[in-house]
Amino acid sequence: MRRWTARAERGSTSLIRLIAWLAHAAGRPLCRILLYPIVLYFFVADTAARRASYEFLSAATNRRAGWVDVFAHLYSFAATLLDRVYMAAGDFHRFHISIAGDDLVQRALASGRGCLLLGSHLGSFDLLMLANTAFKGLPVNIMMHFDPRSRVRRIAGIDDSGFRIIPLGRPNSFLRAYELLERGEIVAMLADRVDGSGASLESRFLGKPASFPLGPHLLAARAGVPVILCFGLYEGGADYRIEFAEFGPAAPASSRRVMLQPAVDRYASMLEQAAKRHPKNWFNFYPYWARR
Numbered sequence: 001m002r003r004w005t006a007r008a009e010r011g012s013t014s015l016i017r018l019i020a021w022l023a024h025a026a027g028r029p030l031c032r033i034l035l036y037p038i039v040l041y042f043f044v045a046d047t048a049a050r051r052a053s054y055e056f057l058s059a060a061t062n063r064r065a066g067w068v069d070v071f072a073h074l075y076s077f078a079a080t081l082l083d084r085v086y087m088a089a090g091d092f093h094r095f096h097i098s099i100a101g102d103d104l105v106q107r108a109l110a111s112g113r114g115c116l117l118l119g120s121h122l123g124s125f126d127l128l129m130l131a132n133t134a135f136k137g138l139p140v141n142i143m144m145h146f147d148p149r150s151r152v153r154r155i156a157g158i159d160d161s162g163f164r165i166i167p168l169g170r171p172n173s174f175l176r177a178y179e180l181l182e183r184g185e186i187v188a189m190l191a192d193r194v195d196g197s198g199a200s201l202e203s204r205f206l207g208k209p210a211s212f213p214l215g216p217h218l219l220a221a222r223a224g225v226p227v228i229l230c231f232g233l234y235e236g237g238a239d240y241r242i243e244f245a246e247f248g249p250a251a252p253a254s255s256r257r258v259m260l261q262p263a264v265d266r267y268a269s270m271l272e273q274a275a276k277r278h279p280k281n282w283f284n285f286y287p288y289w290a291r292r
Contacts, residue, residue, distance in 0.1 A: 101245060122192070124234065
């Protein structure tokens with residue numbers, strides 16, 4: 001099984017390196033124009049990403065996607081990569097960022113318990129990490145795959161040392177997250193990709209079965225804390241929107257595997273609804289419905 005993590009690293013490095021250099025050398029307005037030939041090159045050269053975009057857009061829009069749709073999809077991704085460079089430098093004045101539903105986080109924390117934020121690769125999860133104003137300065141613990149050899153985030157200028165990161169894949173990863181939730185803190189993690197190293201369940205997503213990781217829902221069940229979905233969405237130009245949505249009650253603490261199916265189905269359904277509203281924000285450029 002080829003892991004999506006390996007492909008993402010190889011496929012993104014050259015694009016991010018070029019965009020990061022242009023961001024500093026040319027500025028955002030000119031860079032956005034220069035993205036067109038860059039995206040055209042990757043549209044022609046990256047067959048796997050192009051096919052994955054065709055497949056997803058056709059399913060999400062319920063019509064056969066054309067090359068214009070795919071090009072716009074890839075351009076949207078490239079535009080967010082460009083903006084990540086500026087966001088990593090703290091240049092949020094360049095953007096108009098609206099926030100909806102952040103009161104859900106405040107209410108959840110007011111109860112004295114922690115809060116689990118479930119994200120995805122719909123939009124920019126880094127926007128949530130970097131634009132911490134949504135959390136009123138409260139510390140956010142990010143569960144993520146962290147490889148010190150990885151070049152992509154470093155090239156983009158994202159310094160992970162400034163965040164409270166819980167590296168996934170370690171024996172105590174989920175225990176650490178559980179302890180932080182017990183202390184009343186925020187833990188955020190992605191729940192839309194299976195990397196081959198953890199348990200998963202299938203659910204219907206855009207009419208076809210897809211695999212989703214069990215870990216996030218198992219953590220929510222054990223901790224018994226409020227669960228909130230979050231999306232950092234690119235709306236075009238300089239506009240971004242951070243959305244929070246109530247996920248619903250966590251599964252009972254004693255839940256095991258198949259007992260978590262309703263939670264996985266609920267996540268898949270809510271992700272599908274958001275993906276249909278914002279299809280160009282879907283940044284999974286690999287065969288999503290294939291066995292991973």
